Amino acid sequence: AATSQEKSSGRSGGLASPPTIDRQTAIDVNPPRGTRDFPPEDMRLRNWLFQNFREVSRLFAFEEVDFPILESEALYTRKAGEEITEQLYGFEDKGGRRVALRPELTPSLARLVIQKGQSLPHPIKWFAVGQCWRYERTTRGRRREHYQWNMDIIGVFDVTAEAELISSVVTLFKRLGLTESDVGFKVSSRKVLQAVLQRYSIPEELFGEVCVIIDKMEKIPMEEVEKKLVALGISVEAINGLLQVLALKSLPDLEEALGSAEDAVADLKQLFSLAEQYGYSQWIQFDASIVRGLSYYTGVVFEGFDREGKLRAICGGGRYDHLLSMFGGTDSPACGFGFGDAVIVELLKDKGLLPDLSPEVDDIVFPIDQQLQGSASMIASRLREKGRSVDLVLEQKRLKWIFKHAERIKASRLILVGEAEWQKGMVRVKNLSTREEQDVKVDELS
Numbered sequence: 001a002a003t004s005q006e007k008s009s010g011r012s013g014g015l016a017s018p019p020t021i022d023r024q025t026a027i028d029v030n031p032p033r034g035t036r037d038f039p040p041e042d043m044r045l046r047n048w049l050f051q052n053f054r055e056v057s058r059l060f061a062f063e064e065v066d067f068p069i070l071e072s073e074a075l076y077t078r079k080a081g082e083e084i085t086e087q088l089y090g091f092e093d094k095g096g097r098r099v100a101l102r103p104e105l106t107p108s109l110a111r112l113v114i115q116k117g118q119s120l121p122h123p124i125k126w127f128a129v130g131q132c133w134r135y136e137r138t139t140r141g142r143r144r145e146h147y148q149w150n151m152d153i154i155g156v157f158d159v160t161a162e163a164e165l166i167s168s169v170v171t172l173f174k175r176l177g178l179t180e181s182d183v184g185f186k187v188s189s190r191k192v193l194q195a196v197l198q199r200y201s202i203p204e205e206l207f208g209e210v211c212v213i214i215d216k217m218e219k220i221p222m223e224e225v226e227k228k229l230v231a232l233g234i235s236v237e238a239i240n241g242l243l244q245v246l247a248l249k250s251l252p253d254l255e256e257a258l259g260s261a262e263d264a265v266a267d268l269k270q271l272f273s274l275a276e277q278y279g280y281s282q283w284i285q286f287d288a289s290i291v292r293g294l295s296y297y298t299g300v301v302f303e304g305f306d307r308e309g310k311l312r313a314i315c316g317g318g319r320y321d322h323l324l325s326m327f328g329g330t331d332s333p334a335c336g337f338g339f340g341d342a343v344i345v346e347l348l349k350d351k352g353l354l355p356d357l358s359p360e361v362d363d364i365v366f367p368i369d370q371q372l373q374g375s376a377s378m379i380a381s382r383l384r385e386k387g388r389s390v391d392l393v394l395e396q397k398r399l400k401w402i403f404k405h406a407e408r409i410k411a412s413r414l415i416l417v418g419e420a421e422w423q424k425g426m427v428r429v430k431n432l433s434t435r436e437e438q439d440v441k442v443d444e445l446s
């Protein structure tokens, strides 16, 4: 019999040729440079990862929020030489407004907190999973978009907030099968830097820029770092004092260098003691060189890293107590982190921890012949009402194709709608793992 495709083309034999369309030039079927498609297999992995983000956020009683990917450029035009603002994906829209694809979520969160004003009960515990963008020079061929999981706590002065945030990332890592021998957190506080800058009476307003320069220490040659600091008017003596403190790797050494009265020392001692109580002290270590690259951090900063040292930071975060006033709002103490969707997948791949995710179809419903297509649709609807995921075969196929298809989508059952059984108000149900098959009354199908 002619297949439905052959019928529609009015030709039998050979494949039906597509209707002619006036296509001048073929489009580029690849996504724009630096961006990704998510075909089903990749989408299943992404959904699995995001489901873990959401489940951990639920465990920590955070509420989900979201914001537009497009924001006013003004949210990001900080003058601290940050990579994230230098690579801003900004443009002028048709209304002449300067807008940008968001490079991070925190400014949007700050904007919403200000918009909602004091009506919001504090502390605010919000999370978001959102796509973020940068315009990276293609020379480095790096991506221009990634998805970030963010968790933020607004309204808590104490480092109990940071301890809670780090605990949530530890929880995520454990859910993904990672242990403290795979990953860890380097933890410090920008108050360390602040204390040193004060000792050399370096003006407070240089703080953000100095942090951004120090953060580049691992990425650019030391002499360039020093040149940038000197360009800010910082003396060589101060720079040496800075570099000495930044080399500290133990809290006792920090206490010795700064004295126990310093906030940085007290904060970090409390944080490490809380980590003990949470049970994740094996996951964290003090490292004064950690400053992170966002200018608005003001206190504790941390980043997740892979202990083999092969990958870029897995996640990063910290305290940002003055971000709201940067946008004209009233300051609230705040801290949060961003966790990208790329490095973690590379790490899971390296560790052989990527899950085997297959499509989850319960039933294939197949009308043996064309006249039973309507009956098959009725069967499919009944099964769907019972919550079964049903792949209804929509065109005549040979049984050989059906079994191959069932194998490919890992269906658990094949429901054959055939004339003889249908006359008796039944369908043939084949269990595709046990190969058992039986006729089942339509009314008893579940």
Ligand SMILES: OCc1cccc(Br)n1
Binding pocket: 103, 104, 132, 133, 134, 143, 144, 145, 146, 340
């Ligand atoms: O973490 C920096 C960043 C921001 C936006 C997009 C991408 Br890819 N990466």
